[in-house]
Structures are given as structure tokens and as C-alpha cells.
Amino acid sequence: MSTxxxxxxAEVLNNILQPDNNIRKEAEKKFEMMQSNIPGLIFxxxxxxxxxxxxxxF
Amino acid sequence: MLxxxxxxxxxxxxxxxxxxxxxxxxxxxxxRKLIKINDHEVVNANYEQMSKEYRDNLKNNMLKAxxxxxxxxxxxxxxxxxxxxxxxxxxxxxxxxWDELLNYISNTLITPLNETNxxxxxxxxxxxxxxxxxxxxxxLKGISVLIPVFRNFFKTNLLSxxxxxxxxxxxxxxxxxxxxxxxxxxFVNSILETTFQCLQNGKEEVNV
Numbered sequence: 623m624s625t626x627x628x629x630x631x632a633e634v635l636n637n638i639l640q641p642d643n644n645i646r647k648e649a650e651k652k653f654e655m656m657q658s659n660i661p662g663l664i665f666x667x668x669x670x671x672x673x674x675x676x677x678x679x680f
Numbered sequence: 681m682l683x684x685x686x687x688x689x690x691x692x693x694x695x696x697x698x699x700x701x702x703x704x705x706x707x708x709x710x711x712r713k714l715i716k717i718n719d720h721e722v723v724n725a726n727y728e729q730m731s732k733e734y735r736d737n738l739k740n741n742m743l744k745a746x747x748x749x750x751x752x753x754x755x756x757x758x759x760x761x762x763x764x765x766x767x768x769x770x771x772x773x774x775x776x777x778w779d780e781l782l783n784y785i786s787n788t789l790i791t792p793l794n795e796t797n798x799x800x801x802x803x804x805x806x807x808x809x810x811x812x813x814x815x816x817x818x819x820l821k822g823i824s825v826l827i828p829v830f831r832n833f834f835k836t837n838l839l840s841x842x843x844x845x846x847x848x849x850x851x852x853x854x855x856x857x858x859x860x861x862x863x864x865x866x867f868v869n870s871i872l873e874t875t876f877q878c879l880q881n882g883k884e885e886v887n888v
Contacts, residue, residue: 631707632703632707635703635706635707635710636700636703638706639702639703639706653710657714660714660726661726661729661730661734663714664711664714664715664726664738665738667707667708667710667711667714668707668711668738668741668742668745669741670703670704670707671704671707671708671711671741671742671745671754671758671761672741672744672745672748673704673745673748
């Protein structure tokens, strides 16, 4: 996993929180796609939660 | 795109700066949902697939997130994630333990209460409530330490802390045998008093 992956997850979450319907729906679609890699997604969500430091490379 | 795999990772250290509370909060909610144990499951399917190293890393990260978080709302959501990780941990076929979590809880609760660690105390109570049904044998070993802590919390005028104490005691009383229930009997008046205060102060109760 890279910092870019974590940033892209954070960006998707940020867009899910946007009031604009189109941006939100697009972000929700992206989040659905990200669920094709649950381990990576769990890892990135954990990192977004912590704010944070250590990164796993698969 | 995210690459697949629960195994075979190397550890690197870098810095990121994601401080938006809403994003952190959403992240915690989504993470909890991804590892939630559904009605037909004993252990979450995603958790089951994780290697031991991956699980350990997740546990360490969640505890770090909890310790570092200052915002109460996000902290409580992190507690919810930790409870879900703990439930998976205790229910998985390897019957893993999570001693660091129990140590965190006990260290937090035995630290004298002051203005700066009220949220930590509340989060520790929240964790006990969430994991007690899985760890009651271990937690009950320290019941003699917990009782003075509860007594102390009831002496404060912090309704949120007292409400969480009530929730925790009620969870304990639902599970323990008669001898332990007797030990908690002294809190009946405090529980009633706190319930009454919550009724009087609906707003604070909502914030809990």
C-alpha cells in the first residue's frame, strides 16, 4: 500500500461527505469499487483514522 | 488502485496528515462495518481471512488511534471499532487474546481522574461494556480494583461519565453470578440517582 492509496481513500470519504449529490454518488461508486480489495481498504481506513504513520506494502 | 492480500507485507514508516474529524469519523464507521459480525456469523468473514500479522497490526493501529485521538466523538467511534476487533479476536477459531487492550483499560481506569483524562476514562468504560461478555473472567479478576473506580466516578458531577459507569455496571450485572452482583449492590442508589439526573437533563443524556 502507498500513501497515494491512503490519500485516495481519504479523498473518497471526503467526497462522500459532500452535499453535492453527483460528487457523493460518484464517491460512493468509487468506495464500492475499493471493496474489491477489502484488506487494502481496511488498512487504509485504519490509517485515515489514526491520521498517521506506518504504511504496509503488499 | 489498492493491491490485494492480507499477507506478505513489509513495514515502512511515513507521515500523513489527515486531521478532518468528519473523515476520521466516517472512516471509523466504515471500518467497523467491514469487520462487523453478522447474524449468521461467529467471526466476520473478512477478519477470518486475515493473517495473524495483519490482525496484530490492525489491533496495534486501533489502540494507537484511540490513544492519540483527542476528539470525544471520534474516540468513541474508535472504541466501537476496537470492540468489534475484540469480538472477532475472542471468537476466532485460534481463540486469540488481546492483552494490550485489557492493559490499556486497566491502566486508564487506575489513573487518577482529572480534567484532562475524563474522555479516556469514558472510553475505557465503553470498552469494558463492549467486551465484557467475551472477557468477563479476566475482567472480574480485577473487580476489587474496578469497584473503587466506579465509586470515584459516581462522586463526580460529570453526568456523561456517570451515565457510562451505569451502563458498564448494568452490563456487568447482566452477566456475572450472584456473588459478584452482591459486590455491585452498593451502586443501586447511584444508578437511580444518575438515571434521575438524565431524565432531568435530557440534553446531556443525548450527548452521552
